[in-house]
Amino acid sequence: MSLLDRKLLRDLRALKSQALAVALVMACGLAMMIMTRSLILSLDTTRDTYYRENRFGEVFARLKRAPNAVREQLVAIPGVAAVQTGIAIQVTLDVPGLPEPAVGLINSLPERGEPVLNRPYVRAGRLPLGRTTRGELAVGEAFAESHGLKPGDTLAAILNGTKQTFRLSGIVLSPEFVFEAPPGAALPDNKTYGVFWMPYKELATAFQLYGAFNNVSLTLAPGASEGEVIAAVNRVLAPYGARGAYGRSHHPSHRRVDDEIRVLQGLSVAFPLVFLSVAAFMTNSVMSRQIALQREQIAMLKACGFSNAQVGAHYFKFSLAIVFVGVGLGAVGGIVLGHRLVEMYHLFFRFPQLDFVLDSRVLVAAAGVSALAAFAGVAGAVRRAVRLPPAEAMRPEAPASFRPALIERLGGARWFTASFRMALRNIERRPVRSGLTCLALALATGILIVPNSFRDGVTYVIDFQWDIVQRQTVTLTLVEPGPARAIADFRHLPGVELAEPFRYVPIELRAGPVMRRLNLQGLPARGTLSRVIDAEPRQLTLPAHGIVISAKLADILHVRPGDEVIAKVLEGRERELSVPIVGLAEDFAGMAAYMELHALNRLLLEGDRISGAHLVVNAGLWPDFLAAVKNTPRAAGCVIKNSIRDGFRKTTAESIGLLQNMYLVFATIVAFGIIYNSARISLSERARELATLRVLGFSRGEVGAVLVGELVLLTLVALPLGLLIGSGFAKVILASVNTETVRLPLVLTASNYAFAVLVVALASALSALFAARKLADINLVSALKALD
Amino acid sequence: MTAAPASPLPPPPAPAAAREPIFHVRDLARVYGEGTAAVTALRGVDLDLFRGELIVLLGASGSGKSTLLNQLGGLDSPTHGTLFYRGWNLGTADEAGLTHFRRDAVGFVFQAYNLIPSLTARENVALITEICRDPMAPEDALELVGLTPRMDHFPAQLSGGEQQRVAIARAIAKRPEVLLCDEPTGALDVHTGITVLEAIERINRDLGTLAVIITHNAILADMADRVFTLSDGRIINARTNARRGSVRDLAW
Numbered sequence A: 001m002s003l004l005d006r007k008l009l010r011d012l013r014a015l016k017s018q019a020l021a022v023a024l025v026m027a028c029g030l031a032m033m034i035m036t037r038s039l040i041l042s043l044d045t046t047r048d049t050y051y052r053e054n055r056f057g058e059v060f061a062r063l064k065r066a067p068n069a070v071r072e073q074l075v076a077i078p079g080v081a082a083v084q085t086g087i088a089i090q091v092t093l094d095v096p097g098l099p100e101p102a103v104g105l106i107n108s109l110p111e112r113g114e115p116v117l118n119r120p121y122v123r124a125g126r127l128p129l130g131r132t133t134r135g136e137l138a139v140g141e142a143f144a145e146s147h148g149l150k151p152g153d154t155l156a157a158i159l160n161g162t163k164q165t166f167r168l169s170g171i172v173l174s175p176e177f178v179f180e181a182p183p184g185a186a187l188p189d190n191k192t193y194g195v196f197w198m199p200y201k202e203l204a205t206a207f208q209l210y211g212a213f214n215n216v217s218l219t220l221a222p223g224a225s226e227g228e229v230i231a232a233v234n235r236v237l238a239p240y241g242a243r244g245a246y247g248r249s250h251h252p253s254h255r256r257v258d259d260e261i262r263v264l265q266g267l268s269v270a271f272p273l274v275f276l277s278v279a280a281f282m283t284n285s286v287m288s289r290q291i292a293l294q295r296e297q298i299a300m301l302k303a304c305g306f307s308n309a310q311v312g313a314h315y316f317k318f319s320l321a322i323v324f325v326g327v328g329l330g331a332v333g334g335i336v337l338g339h340r341l342v343e344m345y346h347l348f349f350r351f352p353q354l355d356f357v358l359d360s361r362v363l364v365a366a367a368g369v370s371a372l373a374a375f376a377g378v379a380g381a382v383r384r385a386v387r388l389p390p391a392e393a394m395r396p397e398a399p400a401s402f403r404p405a406l407i408e409r410l411g412g413a414r415w416f417t418a419s420f421r422m423a424l425r426n427i428e429r430r431p432v433r434s435g436l437t438c439l440a441l442a443l444a445t446g447i448l449i450v451p452n453s454f455r456d457g458v459t460y461v462i463d464f465q466w467d468i469v470q471r472q473t474v475t476l477t478l479v480e481p482g483p484a485r486a487i488a489d490f491r492h493l494p495g496v497e498l499a500e501p502f503r504y505v506p507i508e509l510r511a512g513p514v515m516r517r518l519n520l521q522g523l524p525a526r527g528t529l530s531r532v533i534d535a536e537p538r539q540l541t542l543p544a545h546g547i548v549i550s551a552k553l554a555d556i557l558h559v560r561p562g563d564e565v566i567a568k569v570l571e572g573r574e575r576e577l578s579v580p581i582v583g584l585a586e587d588f589a590g591m592a593a594y595m596e597l598h599a600l601n602r603l604l605l606e607g608d609r610i611s612g613a614h615l616v617v618n619a620g621l622w623p624d625f626l627a628a629v630k631n632t633p634r635a636a637g638c639v640i641k642n643s644i645r646d647g648f649r650k651t652t653a654e655s656i657g658l659l660q661n662m663y664l665v666f667a668t669i670v671a672f673g674i675i676y677n678s679a680r681i682s683l684s685e686r687a688r689e690l691a692t693l694r695v696l697g698f699s700r701g702e703v704g705a706v707l708v709g710e711l712v713l714l715t716l717v718a719l720p721l722g723l724l725i726g727s728g729f730a731k732v733i734l735a736s737v738n739t740e741t742v743r744l745p746l747v748l749t750a751s752n753y754a755f756a757v758l759v760v761a762l763a764s765a766l767s768a769l770f771a772a773r774k775l776a777d778i779n780l781v782s783a784l785k786a787l788d
Numbered sequence B: 001m002t003a004a005p006a007s008p009l010p011p012p013p014a015p016a017a018a019r020e021p022i023f024h025v026r027d028l029a030r031v032y033g034e035g036t037a038a039v040t041a042l043r044g045v046d047l048d049l050f051r052g053e054l055i056v057l058l059g060a061s062g063s064g065k066s067t068l069l070n071q072l073g074g075l076d077s078p079t080h081g082t083l084f085y086r087g088w089n090l091g092t093a094d095e096a097g098l099t100h101f102r103r104d105a106v107g108f109v110f111q112a113y114n115l116i117p118s119l120t121a122r123e124n125v126a127l128i129t130e131i132c133r134d135p136m137a138p139e140d141a142l143e144l145v146g147l148t149p150r151m152d153h154f155p156a157q158l159s160g161g162e163q164q165r166v167a168i169a170r171a172i173a174k175r176p177e178v179l180l181c182d183e184p185t186g187a188l189d190v191h192t193g194i195t196v197l198e199a200i201e202r203i204n205r206d207l208g209t210l211a212v213i214i215t216h217n218a219i220l221a222d223m224a225d226r227v228f229t230l231s232d233g234r235i236i237n238a239r240t241n242a243r244r245g246s247v248r249d250l251a252w
């Protein structure tokens, strides 16, 4: 080991707590980088492998009913590699222990052999045998888990009006249902929605679909155009009540995972950028101070013939040591956090196996960027040092010159105490350093705003969605749209106090080149249960003509009220209509379009039909109501508001809680680190001044106040600035996180702000106290010694 | 932030007690380090210093002058012996007591001035007057050292002599009992040194402050009431001047 390196080790030991503070801040950014990049890799590779091994389709279509022979026509489409036809149908379930009925989507399994596409992955038990044993059902893992179902348990389902009991043969997963949620839902609701598999013959027979299919998946031959294949599929299936084929990018489960990856990508850049910048600044201030203290040593080294490069490399190595620790801590942090997040993903995404895979390339990249950040931090200070001619460096630095602070020059001087002036002038003498310290503290404050604004946004959405928009207790859906008089049957169910009909029609909305598929809802003009609300929020009355759509959807389609959109009805007789947009609705989950019920029915040329009804049920008669619904053959689905609401709340609480803790730790580390370092540096720069004050009769506490006065002022400026920056962060992040499936409004509350201020102020105060302990080491007698 | 507790110092002396010593030192010793590395900086020092006296300490480098001054100023505690400030045991005082002692009773003047660079001359003085019991106005203190015209200058804008006079003004603004000066002219040329010493002499005369001055310049001994010479940690010579010379008349 060279002597210079030995000096390096000793210097490092002397500066260990400051170096650690920098390394910790660096580690925050790196942990986030390593975690997000690794999660992207984990999700990406796991999904790819899963899709490949279980042969996930690439184009999907649903239809009413087509004879099996039509399959040959699909196979014949140029560019189609493989076709899987089958039946998928929604039923009502009666789960033991669950008072309310649940909704099940039952998928058929081919009569013989494995499915060509979308092969289920068997987690436990086996697939239903079909040929030998009847009455068996395989259940999706998410639903099974949330009900504690095991192979061998039983479950009742109403198949086409007949209640039947099934034995669960096994627990399975499918690439079609990585995100196992009802269509359009932002979050999974595994208590009341499940996916099932059943032999084709049994399912088809129950619904009089034997010899036919209502669901298609297909894969593309290499080089085939998805658009062309979709068009061809639509042509083939048009006579069979097809709802329009779509590619993976519109597949709800696939898309949800894509959304998550996109969010991770954003975080993987933004976060490390912020933290590494702060770390670079901290490195710079530590190294500048170190180099200032070692002026004479540098001069001596140069006088003895060391080159500028050697001296520069020596100090750069110093910062590399910080990088080394930072990368180590960051990797550990990233891996630990990554594992936690993967656990959280199990709440949302179902893969045969989702493991945290450390992206080893990101480790290299992390080391690279943090070395770069450290280099950027050190370069300026080192350059100044090596530029100094040796003779000059041998002399002590000239005494600092000061002038009255701006605020004093403006006439505010009279009321300030001497120690307050010292703080002001010290801040002004180093505007860049003070500014950056302030900015770093503001960033710490700002990042705390983000997760809490998520939380408040979610609370707002929950209240908005279920107190303002949807005020029913329960929603009942019919197996198939039925005559409007069905509403009378619903009114007669026990406990029903209010019933309002609705109609759902799958449509494709088009404006220019942009197209979206969604359910068009027909509602009473001014209902009291499921209401259409605008941004105010104020209830909109649905006019006799025209369509009201989500503001988000209008954004996507680039349309405004007054414009016309093309609505293609995807159910029954296929029709294309041009309808004017008459209003914009505010909603936060999925996308919606509304029309007055009669207007919709007129448009569909179907007469008065409804898809179901929203009901208010007397709480006292609730059990009777549920029992009655479970045995109502015509009711295909029953969605209970409070159970969705609770599920939503629980899932978001869990994921946001994790985020909150993460950001809390990060913010604390930054605030603590910045203040600690600044305090230590001033302590070192002003040691003589502070010792003099002690000799002149200042108590240790008073000298401590002089030392941290500057930092207190900077913190006071940083806090409001941080609230501003944090609000901006929240806005930008929400805008980037907001997808077509989930949106959060920007909600900023006083308690969010207060919490951020409190955390940063507390971390800063503790950190300052911690640094000020070093005041005890100041040697009073040293102040009396003459300067050398 | 802990404020210093209520002053444990004795009340200001009644006129009758004027001949009581301010400092009463017996068999004072200070040893730095331990075992074979131990350095004895002071050994067996006996002293009584009185109000209004001007004392000069002489001695070779390393003889223990600064160590003695630091003991008197409450910057350091003795290893052995007794050290009383007006009947109050300075040698066994705690941290808070010493802080109070320095704040209210002692004015220090250092060879390196030790002004706060971010404060003007006036503010450097005000810094101290803000915290002590019965200060004079900073402007008056600066007037005593003849610096009224340069009051609002920062240290970097003042000459060495001017900076040292600011330091003296800062030391005396609290009306200390004792003014302790460690080579106050060490970094100054003769002419500037005279101005600074005159300022000290004037304060000693006008306010009756006990002044203790360390110097390497034996000629300065003539301005003192008493002169002590140290060697190897002991007082080897104590001399009383029958008549004190004024700084101007010294044979520079």
Ligand SMILES: Nc1ncnc2c1ncn2[C@@H]1O[C@H](COP(=O)(O)OP(=O)(O)OP(=O)(O)O)[C@@H](O)[C@H]1O
Pocket: B032, B033, B039, B040, B041, B059, B060, B061, B062, B063, B064, B065, B066, B067, B068
């Ligand atoms: N903190 C310390 N640790 C160890 N030894 C010390 C310490 N301070 C002073 N000494 C020693 O004590 C002795 C007296 O030092 P002191 O500073 O009192 O001398 P001085 O008379 O003021 O000298 P000078 O005229 O050079 O200022 C010296 O030998 C010195 O090396």
Ligand SMILES: [Mg+2]
Pocket: B065, B066, B067, B182
């Ligand atoms: Mg000395």
